[in-house]
Every structure is written in structure tokens, then in C-alpha cells.
Amino acid sequence: MWEYTDKVMEFFYNPRNQGTITEKGEGQAITTGEVGSIACGDALRLHLKIDEATQVILDARFQTFGCASAIASSSALTELLVGKTLDEALSLTNKQIAEFLGGLPEEKMHCSVMGQEALEAAIFNYRGIPLDNHEDDEGALICRCFGVSDARIRRIVLENDLTTAEQVTNYVKAGGGCGSCLADIDDLIADIVTEKATAVAVATEVVKAKSAPKPLTNLQKINLIQQVLEEVRPALAQDGGDVELFDVEGDLVKVILKGACGSCASSTATLKMMIEARLRDRISPEITVISV
Structure with a gap:
């Protein structure tokens, strides 16, 4: 019952x-x-x-x-x-x-x-609109007992998130007669599952591509480098030093250490900790800073 x-x-x-x-x-x-x-x-x-x-x-x-x-x-x-x-x-x-x-x-x-x-x-x-032009009638006939096409099954599977041939039978009766089409229905469902998974993967990649930050132009990169140098200058000035941007070649940033920084034994630490670390955080983890 x-x-x-x-x-x-x-x-x-x-x-x-x-x-x-x-x-x-x-x-x-x-x-x-x-x-x-x-x-x-x-x-x-x-x-x-x-x-x-x-x-x-x-x-x-x-x-x-x-x-x-x-x-x-x-x-x-x-x-x-x-x-x-x-x-x-x-x-x-x-x-x-x-x-x-x-x-x-x-x-x-x-x-x-x-x-x-x-x-x-x-x-x-x-x-x-002639009924024989309906999109559900354009596909190949899957269930001959009830006259159900693959297009109609596909539509019902997608609209109702069906996953088994038994469910398809419950929704459109296909497979409920002699049962010879059940294997074909299973194959069709498998194809639909694969297509949906592919579509989801493609959509995910599109979202990632749209959300990924756009690469900086050379001018934007130089401006950011100059901002970082302006941030570290006060600390260098306290020890009688200074820094100046010399050149940018891709991810290689060349600077000139001036004053006391130019002859300081800890100048390498200054480059790596105060300048390079900040540039890697704001621009690219591939950034390398050297003194020329």
C-alpha cells in the first residue's frame, strides 16, 4: 500500500x-x-x-x-x-x-x-508546434515498451537528479516493461554523471581564473617596490643608512644600499628581512632582492 x-x-x-x-x-x-x-x-x-x-x-x-x-x-x-x-x-x-x-x-x-x-x-x-518536433522526441528510442526516448530520459534525470535505472522507471516508466532497456538506461545515466562532473570541473576552473589576481604591470610593480622602500627608509635612517631602487628585471629587484648600510655587515639581513620579505608578500613569492 x-x-x-x-x-x-x-x-x-x-x-x-x-x-x-x-x-x-x-x-x-x-x-x-x-x-x-x-x-x-x-x-x-x-x-x-x-x-x-x-x-x-x-x-x-x-x-x-x-x-x-x-x-x-x-x-x-x-x-x-x-x-x-x-x-x-x-x-x-x-x-x-x-x-x-x-x-x-x-x-x-x-x-x-x-x-x-x-x-x-x-x-x-x-x-x-507539432508534438513530433518536441526535443524529447528527437533522440533515439530507448524503451520500446513505453516509447521513451533517450532525450526524454536525459531531461528527467537532470531535472530530478536521478541516479539509478529504477528511479527512471518510477518517473517515466522506461524499463518497467520487458526490462531489456535497463542496461541502456544505466549507460545513459553514467554518461550524464560524467558530463555533469566535467561541467563542474570546467566551471570551477573558470571561477578560479576569474578570482585569480591579474598580473601586475611593470609600472604597478615598480610603484609597489617604491612603497616598500619608503616604509623601510625610516628604520635605515636611524642607523645612518638609506636604500634606492636601481633596476627591476622580472622578479629580480636590484637596489643600492647607501650610507652606513653600504658597509654594514648585516646588509644582507636588511635586504632579506626588511625588503625582500615584504616584496614577496605583496608582489610575488618569487621576488629576489640583491644589492648592486
Whole structure:
């Protein structure tokens, strides 16, 4: 026995918007989308009334043959559609239908998918787009028992983060007949996982590249070096010394130690601790400072 939420049972026992739409006013249109078949166990016919000027859905009704979750999903769909534009409606996912009902057993998720696909079929019909041009029908046929293409499986896997063939069966019934396509479904899922991992890796590298600091121009580097030299000058001056920038060759910084610093035995420590360490921190760890 399936574990249904109270809301699923409410929409099953007291379905909203059941029936057809037969009347329309001036500037209004009626369109229908139909998916599934009684032979396969579930079928849904969705009717929409559309304001042609604003493209807003004014009314939505359904006729469903199927189980409690199929009827509840269809009813929930109609509740979610009224007041939306066609473009807004097309962004509705099967996950949102299931969430509206407080969730569905995974084995019944195909009912929410059926609602999403009926909605697309209705809008495609209204816009005059042949259903055989739908992107889900452009791929190779994977499940012959239920007529499911690889493009449709790919879409459902991506939208619902599916990871197993069993889950795919729960969402679109593919593999639920003779089972000969289950290996193909597993291969398709593996390909999708690899593609997603590659996409994440590429995106990570792009973020790293964007966040990486831009290399300094020669002028910027020289200015920073001069700033560091100005910072150490007061300390050198206390001992009667001074420092002056002589030249910059890539990461090699040449300075002239003046006054007492020029003959001081600790001049190397001055270069390394007071100047080179600061330049490595601010410019590059490859910086080397020498006295000329």
C-alpha cells in the first residue's frame, strides 16, 4: 500500500477542476494536451483557456484515467496554472507538482511527470508546434515498451537528479516493461554523471581564473617596490643608512644600499628581512632582492 500525504488524498477524493472547457469569450482560446494511454495504465487530457492578448491561463481543467496520485497530480496541476502566463507555466516542473501535494511516493512520480508533459503538449498545440518536433522526441528510442526516448530520459534525470535505472522507471516508466532497456538506461545515466562532473570541473576552473589576481604591470610593480622602500627608509635612517631602487628585471629587484648600510655587515639581513620579505608578500613569492 502506498503512503500518500493527506493533501494527495484530499485532491484524490475531492479533485479540483475536473472536466472539460467548452465555452470561451471574445479574445480567448481553448487548447488541449493529452499524454499517456489507458493501455499503459495512466492517461491525462489537460484543457486550458487562454487570454490571447495577455497569454494568461484563465482556466485549467483535466480528465484523468489512473490511480490516486495521477488524479491528485492532475488536479494540483490545474490549481498551479490559473493566473500564470504560458511562459511561466512552461517553467513548471514535475517536482513542483509533487511538492504542492506534500510529496509523492517515488514509485508514483511518473504521475507528476505526466502532468508536466500534458501541460507542454497543450501549450505546444496552442502555439502550433507539432508534438513530433518536441526535443524529447528527437533522440533515439530507448524503451520500446513505453516509447521513451533517450532525450526524454536525459531531461528527467537532470531535472530530478536521478541516479539509478529504477528511479527512471518510477518517473517515466522506461524499463518497467520487458526490462531489456535497463542496461541502456544505466549507460545513459553514467554518461550524464560524467558530463555533469566535467561541467563542474570546467566551471570551477573558470571561477578560479576569474578570482585569480591579474598580473601586475611593470609600472604597478615598480610603484609597489617604491612603497616598500619608503616604509623601510625610516628604520635605515636611524642607523645612518638609506636604500634606492636601481633596476627591476622580472622578479629580480636590484637596489643600492647607501650610507652606513653600504658597509654594514648585516646588509644582507636588511635586504632579506626588511625588503625582500615584504616584496614577496605583496608582489610575488618569487621576488629576489640583491644589492648592486
